[in-house]
Amino acid sequence: MEKALFIILAVAAVAAALNILVQRNPLYSAVSLIGTLAAVSALYIMLRAQFIAAMQIIVYAGAIMVLFVFVIMLLNAPGQQHAVDKHQWLRYLAAPFAAAMLGEALYIFKSVPAIQMPASPAAAAIGSTESIGVSLFTTYLLPFEVTSVLILMAVVGAIVLARREGD
Amino acid sequence: MTDLFLGWIIKIVVIFGILMTAVAYLSYMERKVMGWIQLRVGPNRVGPRGLLQPLADGLKFIFKEDVIPRDANRLLFAVAPALFLVPALMTFIVIPYGSQVTVFGRTINLEVTRLDVGLLYLLALGSLSVYGIVLAGWSSNNKYSLIGSLRSSAQMISYELALGLSIVGVLIQSGSLDLVRIVQAQGGWHGLKWNVFAFQELGFVIFYIAALAETNRVPFDLPEAEGELVAGYHTEYSSMKMAMFLMAEEANVITSSSVAVTLFFGGWMGPGVGRYPWLSLFYFLGKVFVIVFLFLWIRFTLPRFRYDQLMDFGWKILLPAAIINVVITATIAMFFPGFFGS
Numbered sequence: 001m002e003k004a005l006f007i008i009l010a011v012a013a014v015a016a017a018l019n020i021l022v023q024r025n026p027l028y029s030a031v032s033l034i035g036t037l038a039a040v041s042a043l044y045i046m047l048r049a050q051f052i053a054a055m056q057i058i059v060y061a062g063a064i065m066v067l068f069v070f071v072i073m074l075l076n077a078p079g080q081q082h083a084v085d086k087h088q089w090l091r092y093l094a095a096p097f098a099a100a101m102l103g104e105a106l107y108i109f110k111s112v113p114a115i116q117m118p119a120s121p122a123a124a125a126i127g128s129t130e131s132i133g134v135s136l137f138t139t140y141l142l143p144f145e146v147t148s149v150l151i152l153m154a155v156v157g158a159i160v161l162a163r164r165e166g167d
Numbered sequence: 168m169t170d171l172f173l174g175w176i177i178k179i180v181v182i183f184g185i186l187m188t189a190v191a192y193l194s195y196m197e198r199k200v201m202g203w204i205q206l207r208v209g210p211n212r213v214g215p216r217g218l219l220q221p222l223a224d225g226l227k228f229i230f231k232e233d234v235i236p237r238d239a240n241r242l243l244f245a246v247a248p249a250l251f252l253v254p255a256l257m258t259f260i261v262i263p264y265g266s267q268v269t270v271f272g273r274t275i276n277l278e279v280t281r282l283d284v285g286l287l288y289l290l291a292l293g294s295l296s297v298y299g300i301v302l303a304g305w306s307s308n309n310k311y312s313l314i315g316s317l318r319s320s321a322q323m324i325s326y327e328l329a330l331g332l333s334i335v336g337v338l339i340q341s342g343s344l345d346l347v348r349i350v351q352a353q354g355g356w357h358g359l360k361w362n363v364f365a366f367q368e369l370g371f372v373i374f375y376i377a378a379l380a381e382t383n384r385v386p387f388d389l390p391e392a393e394g395e396l397v398a399g400y401h402t403e404y405s406s407m408k409m410a411m412f413l414m415a416e417e418a419n420v421i422t423s424s425s426v427a428v429t430l431f432f433g434g435w436m437g438p439g440v441g442r443y444p445w446l447s448l449f450y451f452l453g454k455v456f457v458i459v460f461l462f463l464w465i466r467f468t469l470p471r472f473r474y475d476q477l478m479d480f481g482w483k484i485l486l487p488a489a490i491i492n493v494v495i496t497a498t499i500a501m502f503f504p505g506f507f508g509s
Contacts, residue, residue, distance in 0.1 A: 027305065031243075034298070054287035062294025063324070066301070070320055073305050073313070129284060129344055 006046060013039035026072045030065060037061045049127035178279045182259055190417040191221035197417075197463055204467040228410040236308060236403050243306035248404070248411035251299025254292040255418040261285040262425045263347050265435045265447040277435070277448065278347065285346040286338065289426055290331055293381060297323045299415065300383075300400050307403035315399030318474065323381055325481040330377035332489035336370040336496040337362050337430045350434030361433040366499070369492045371431045373485055375461075378423040380481065382416065385466040387477060424458035425451075432458075 016035035023029045037060050044053035125131060136144050195210065195217070202209025210217035235244055265277030282288050297320050304316020338344065340362060341352035353361050363371045380387040401412045428434060432454050435447035472480065 027243075031298075031302070050282065050284045051287070054284045054291050057291035058287065058294055062291060062297070062327075066294075066297050066320060066324060069298070069301055070317070073301070073317070129287075 002046065006043070009039050009042050009046070013043065027069065030068050030072055033068075034061050034065050037065070044127075047127070051127060051129045051132050174275070175279065179260070182279060183256070186256065186259055186418065186421065187414075189421055190414050191225065193417040193421060193459065194224065194413070195221050196459075197466075200460070200463045201467050204464075225410070228407055231406040231409075233406040233408065234403075238308040239403065240306040240308065243302045244403075245408070247299050247303035247306060248408045248415070249299075250302060251296060252411050252415040252418070254296040254299075255415045255422055258289060258292050258422045259425070261288050261346055262422075262429055263350055263434055264425070264451045266440055266444045268444045268448075276347075281345065281347050284344050286334060286344040286349070286430075289346075290327075290334075293330070294327060296415075296419070299412075303404070303412070304400040307400075309403050312400050312402045315402070319383060319400060322383075322387065322477060322481075325478060326377045326380035326387075326485070329373055329481060329485040329489045330381060332486070332493055333370045333373035333377060334430060335489075335493045336367050339493075339496045339500050340365070340367065346429055346434075350429060350436060353433040354436050361431065361436070363431040366496065367431060367492075369488065370496075371427070373489045373492065374427060374431065376485060378427065379462070379465065380477075382419040382423055382462075384420070384462060386469040386472050388471060420459060420462050421455070424455045424462065427458050428454040 013036050016032045016039060019032040020029045020036070023032065037056060041053045041056040041061070044050075044056060198220070199209040199217075201207075210220040213219040213223045235241060260279040261282055263276075263278040263281075267274050267276055269275070300319045300323075301316050304312040304314075304319075307313070337349065341349040343349060343352070353365075379385075401409060404412060428451065435451040437446060437450035440447045440450065
């Protein structure tokens with residue numbers, strides 16, 4: 001049962017991810033990315049990481065991707081597709097970067113012990129909201145606070161940049 | 168295992184049926200209440216007291232011509248109404264609509280499923296319902312649709328923050344994201360422990376206003392302000408696709424009301440629930456009915472906001488108020504541990 005669900009979700013996630021690259025229309029790519037995120041979120045639930053699954057949907061699918069779609073809709077000009085050609089040299093950078101990513105992924109696969117598919121009950125305790133909250137505010141307090149300050153700076157910076165053009 | 172699945176399927180089918188019926192009759196209720204408020208009669212021709220009106224409306228939608236604009240994006244145009252309707256219906260599986268009852272000798276929990284992160288699940292689905300509107304507006308290839316959907320996505324993103332923060336107070340008081348435990352934490356004190364009476368008055372007001380905005384209801388129905396935008400994001404829609412938008416809108420009203428009842432009005436709690444568990448169902452339905460009526464009352468009483476007023480209100484009043492509410496509740500919880508009984 002779990003295996004069948006896993007295969008369905010994994011295929012959906014990978015297919016949607018491939019679709020992001022294949023599609024010419026940026027909006028289709030964005031919608032595919034939402035599909036990938038939803039499938040990955042379902043996979044998290046199968047690993048009993050409910051909190052992460054919910055956050056995946058709320059933060060990525062619900063907030064960030066909405067902004068993506070928003071921007072794509074506003075800049076929806078089909079005539080601008082030639083702009084891609086200016087950055088031909090990026091093509092030569094892509095191969096080494098892709099190789100590096102693949103290497104990292106394989107390295108991690110090697111070091112991780114076999115994943116049990118019906119996740120063990122112990123995993124539920126790790127993935128619970130309470131344990132994540134506790135570790136965020138004790139063990140990882142400093143990185144957590146630093147990140148929030150960083151985000152605040154980014155927000156202030158964005159407002160300043162947006163304001164300057166108006167005045 | 169099969170037993171569990173069978174239970175789930177039965178519950179899902181029953182709830183789906185009830186919810187769809189409720190959605191249909193909410194449109195009837197809406198027109199009747201509008202009639203009374205405006206000193207009219209409302210629909211009264213089809214069936215006794217007009218009670219078959221939703222059926223007639225449904226038939227009408229089915230037999231209408233399904234028009235797809237020539238320049239529309241056909242795929243997204245067809246998918247968008249479903250993307251709007253599905254999250255509205257999915258929300259219902261976590262809402263506890265009653266306590267435990269015994270049917271044919273087996274104990275049944277009156278909720279479809281119980282999630283540890285039920286509250287986050289609600290927020291997640293709420294944030295996904297934007298896509299239906301956004302894609303509908305974009306795929307129609309119509310300036311009114313596009314402006315309507317842009318407005319609505321901006322509005323929903325803005326008010327989602329206030330909505331999420333207004334719930335945090337409840338979360339602190341009950342100490343759980345599990346909706347069943349949130350309901351149970353509101354039992355006792357003869358109903359005075361409902362969150363709306365016990366320290367979350369401000370939280371409820373913020374939640375309710377934000378829910379009005381999230382469901383695109385008056386006074387926040389700018390996405391479909393007919394004076395400026397024809398019909399907003401569903402200008403180009405017709406037939407059953409249009410009906411799906413209307414259904415989703417009504418379903419959203421019912422869902423938000425149910426969530427409000429669960430979080431702030433003690434869910435299915437009420438006198439005598441311990442002895443007669445079936446009563447809990449009626450308490451829940453009764454409370455939801457009252458909140459839904461409040462939605463309608465507001466709709467036919469208040470005028471619409473202007474768009475800049477809407478944004479100002481959301482960001483400069485509602486959001487700070489929600490943050491203040493969180494700070495106060497958190498301070499109490501910190502300095503008086505055990506104050507909220509958890």
